[in-house]
Amino acid sequence: MIHITKEELLKLAQAANLSLSEEEIPGILRRLEAVLSYAAYLQEFQDTGASLPQISNIVREDVAKETPIEPLLALAPEIEEQYYIVPAILKQ
Amino acid sequence: MNEFAFASIKTLRQALDAGTISIDELLSYYLKRFETYDKKLGSALEVFDKESILQASSLKGPLAGIPGIVKDNICQKDRITSCSSKILQNYRAPYNATVVSRLDEAGALRVGRANCDEFAMGSSTETSAYQITRNPWDLDRVPGGSSGGSIVAVAAGLVPWSLGSETGGSVRQPAALCGIVGLKPTYGLLSRYGLVAYASSLDQIGISTRYVYDNALLLSLVVGKDPMDATSVSVENSDYISNLTGKLKEGFTLGIIDNALTTDGFDPEVLKKLEDAIKHFEGLGAKIKRISLPIMDHAAAVYFMVSRAEAASNLARFDGVRYGYRCDNPTSLTDMYTRSRTEGFGAEVKARILVGMYVLSAGHSNEYYKAAKRVQALMREAYYEAFKEVDLLFAPVSPTHAFKLGEFKDNSLALDLQDYFTASNNLTGTPALAVPCGFTQAGLPIGFQLIGPEFSEAAIYQAAYAYEQSTEWHTKHPDLP
Numbered sequence: 001m002i003h004i005t006k007e008e009l010l011k012l013a014q015a016a017n018l019s020l021s022e023e024e025i026p027g028i029l030r031r032l033e034a035v036l037s038y039a040a041y042l043q044e045f046q047d048t049g050a051s052l053p054q055i056s057n058i059v060r061e062d063v064a065k066e067t068p069i070e071p072l073l074a075l076a077p078e079i080e081e082q083y084y085i086v087p088a089i090l091k092q
Numbered sequence: 093m094n095e096f097a098f099a100s101i102k103t104l105r106q107a108l109d110a111g112t113i114s115i116d117e118l119l120s121y122y123l124k125r126f127e128t129y130d131k132k133l134g135s136a137l138e139v140f141d142k143e144s145i146l147q148a149s150s151l152k153g154p155l156a157g158i159p160g161i162v163k164d165n166i167c168q169k170d171r172i173t174s175c176s177s178k179i180l181q182n183y184r185a186p187y188n189a190t191v192v193s194r195l196d197e198a199g200a201l202r203v204g205r206a207n208c209d210e211f212a213m214g215s216s217t218e219t220s221a222y223q224i225t226r227n228p229w230d231l232d233r234v235p236g237g238s239s240g241g242s243i244v245a246v247a248a249g250l251v252p253w254s255l256g257s258e259t260g261g262s263v264r265q266p267a268a269l270c271g272i273v274g275l276k277p278t279y280g281l282l283s284r285y286g287l288v289a290y291a292s293s294l295d296q297i298g299i300s301t302r303y304v305y306d307n308a309l310l311l312s313l314v315v316g317k318d319p320m321d322a323t324s325v326s327v328e329n330s331d332y333i334s335n336l337t338g339k340l341k342e343g344f345t346l347g348i349i350d351n352a353l354t355t356d357g358f359d360p361e362v363l364k365k366l367e368d369a370i371k372h373f374e375g376l377g378a379k380i381k382r383i384s385l386p387i388m389d390h391a392a393a394v395y396f397m398v399s400r401a402e403a404a405s406n407l408a409r410f411d412g413v414r415y416g417y418r419c420d421n422p423t424s425l426t427d428m429y430t431r432s433r434t435e436g437f438g439a440e441v442k443a444r445i446l447v448g449m450y451v452l453s454a455g456h457s458n459e460y461y462k463a464a465k466r467v468q469a470l471m472r473e474a475y476y477e478a479f480k481e482v483d484l485l486f487a488p489v490s491p492t493h494a495f496k497l498g499e500f501k502d503n504s505l506a507l508d509l510q511d512y513f514t515a516s517n518n519l520t521g522t523p524a525l526a527v528p529c530g531f532t533q534a535g536l537p538i539g540f541q542l543i544g545p546e547f548s549e550a551a552i553y554q555a556a557y558a559y560e561q562s563t564e565w566h567t568k569h570p571d572l573p
Contacts, residue, residue, distance in 0.1 A: 004450070012449040016404065017411070017429040018442055031443045032450065034505040035400075036460070039393040042467060043459040050466040058322040071186040077418035084413050087422045 002036040004029055096121060097249035098569045101158055101306040104252060108157050115157030119145065119201060122159045125250045126203070129572050134225040135244040137164055138172065139204040149201050154313060156199030160253035161245045164205040165212050166297060167286035168192055175288050176220035177210045179410050179417045179436030189286020190318045191255065191297050198313040203251060206241030210438045211407065212257050212290045214238045215265060215510035216500070219440040224497060227270060228570040229536055233494040236266030236510070239274075239298065246300050247272045248572055253310055256298045259290050260395045261489070261514025263298030264526035264541055268489035271528045271537030271568065273307050273556070274300040276514075278546045279521035280325040281311075283318030291402035294395075294518040303566055304527070304557040308332035311549060327547065335554035338561045345379045346370075346555070347482030351386055352513055359492045365530040365538045366488055369559070373486070376558055381482055387474045388516045390467050395515035396508065397451050397464035403441075404448025410436065443504070472520045475545070484555055485543040488513045489526045493536040514541070523549050527556045528565040537565075 009029055013020050020028060069082060078085040096104065096118065107113050113121075119142060126139045148169075151157065162168055165175040167185035169192075174180040192202065209219040217225045217240025225240040227233040228248040235244045239256025243266035246254050256263040258276040267274025275298050282297045289295060299314075301307040312333060317326035348370060353363065374380050412418035412432030419435055422428030437445070451460035478485060490510055500507035517524040524543040531537055544552045560566050 009446070012446050012453065015453075016408075016445050016449050017426070017433050018437070018445065019430050019434045020442075024439070028439075028443055028446065031504050032447055035396055035447055035508065036450065038505060039396050039460060039464070042390065042393055042397065042463040044463075045466045045470075046458060046463045048466070050470050052462065052465050053469040053472065060319070060322065072414070075183065075186065075415035077412060077416075086413055087425050087428055089425050 002033050002040055004032055004036070097125065098302060099252065100303045101155070101252050101301070101309060104158055105154070115151065118157060119159055119203070122203065122251055129248060130250065132226065132231060132573055133228060133244050133248055134223045135206055135241040135248065135250065136161060136204045137174070137176065137207050137222055137241070140171070140202070145201050145203055148196060150197050150199050153197060153199035154309065155195065157201060158199070158253070159201040159203045159251045160195070160255070161204050161206045161242060161251050162192060162202055162255045163208050163239050163242045163257055165208060165257055165288040166192060166255055167288070168202060168205065171205060173205070173288065175211045176208050176222055177436065177438065177441070178221045179433070181417065183415055185286070187286065189297070190283035190320060191314045192286060194314045206239070206245055206254060208241055208256070209238035210441050211288070212238040212259055212262055213403070213440050213444050215507050216495075217241065217266070218497065219438055221438055226497070227494045228572060229270065230494065230534075231573065232496055233536070234269070234497055236269035236490070236494065238262040239300070240266050243267055243270050243272060243274065243300050246302055247570065249569060253299065253301045253306060256300055257287055258296050258298040258518060259294045259399055260511040260518050263300055264489050264514050264524060265510055267300050267526040268528070268539030269494040269537060271531075271539070271565070272300055272302050273304055273528070274298060274526040275307055275311065275549070276517055276524050277311065277549060278523045280323050281315050281327065281523070281547065281549070283321040283324045285318055285320035289406040291399040292406060293402060294399060296518075304553055304560045305333070305336055307525070308336060308553040329550070332550050332553050335550045336557040337554070338558055340376050340378055340555055340558050341483065341551065343379070344377065344555065345381055345482045346373050347478060347485045348380060348382045349385050349388060349485055349487045350382045351384050351389060352487050355491060355512070357491055361532045362488070362491065362493060362538050366540050369529040369540050370486060372559065372563065376562060383478060383482070385474050385478060387467070387470050391471065391516035391519060392509055392512045394464040394467045394471070394519055395511055396447070397460050398468065398519065400444045400448035401452050401461050402448070404445045404452065407441065407445055468519050471516055475520050475522055479545040483544070484548070484552060487541050487543060489539050489541045493532050493538060517543060521546055523547070523552060525552045525556050527559060529563070530565055531568070
């Protein structure tokens, strides 16, 4: 059985920009431990000589295309002219 | 009029062409069915108004006037595309998915958007932020998922076709649990442009219909290279119809994945119907070859690792900046990211992102993610070798029939394992079709799947059609309350 500490979980959550309430932590820990324990045996395949899947890049010409930006800007929660507004990044 | 409820697209086409019914009348008829039945079923998140439905279509082509519904994670221009998530509750797609555009050009009518598990993450359609969807054969049971709404609308005769999406079995499993036909195409056969990404290397748009012919017809109208999706491929032959003779191919060999049928925890009634279907194929002249593909027993474990890893990466884009939900009064940029995501995503999505973060994190990626990718490569090889000996493979879709709503609420792993028999095709890029093969004594549908090598959809349809036309399962429909 894989064991994950609360601290490990909170670190993952922080990296994923999620916050977890005290009440939901035990349930999420149980879920993570269940799925990771189920899949933990896969590490036996690490040293079997099996290779990673072959992948190749697909390339195309880099051609600039004019696309109206208004419909995209209209989806934003907050804009000013053609800029997205977010909370200040630097302190005043 | 009621003869149209469960009519095939072929029959509807003839009726429309003969003038027995007009496009307007047929559309009104189906919209009325949504009004009458969908309050209980919950298949649609939204049904559009008649005028705008007609406006979006070319109304010309093989599907002229044939209504269908689209899963809520596939973009329909100017319509909400929420992925059944709060984080996209007000997101209006600024463009059509390529597959949607192709259906519009073929004359099809899109009547609405179908409920699904949030971001297509689930096997029961219970993780939608908006509503549950019920199985039309038993309203206390789930339809399966994640494309539950798309499948139920078709199974209940509210429309003759729908689009869903597949990452680990999300079209085939609900199709089997609701007694209809569901295709997971070869990776790259359909453009993913406009399909909201869950796990990009596995995702494909899938097609569900009540009949094999209809499924083949729809596929032939949406395949092909799309400059907007670099992983899409061009196909030389998009004719999936002329093979549908009702006969199997000369010398047809069907491989049975024997280890799948001897898996622990199989429902005996489901197993019996699968064995009956194998015998039926034998009766149709198929040579049956039982083979063992033990590597496929790892499909669920590999799928959990690969899909969660890609989900964690794909869903990082939802940050409250450019579109989607933004929290009230953020105090800092990080506070805005974190609260928007925390308030916008549901529990299932958060859990999958966190699993993905774990398996990609330093110190764990070798033992989980990379190990899973190695097994994925072995699975590809195993299928490749198997198809040297057999034309197609026969496998279960789900080890169970439709289960009760809420049955797995305290056992998420058991629910996740609904993908056990289906995920191998997403992981290997191979096509597979779920086909109905009977009912339990309590009247719940059961299905099998036919799996083929890449781009063998025509061969799969041929065998499925021969089975369908020589059995009666496709003539059974649920009695709606």
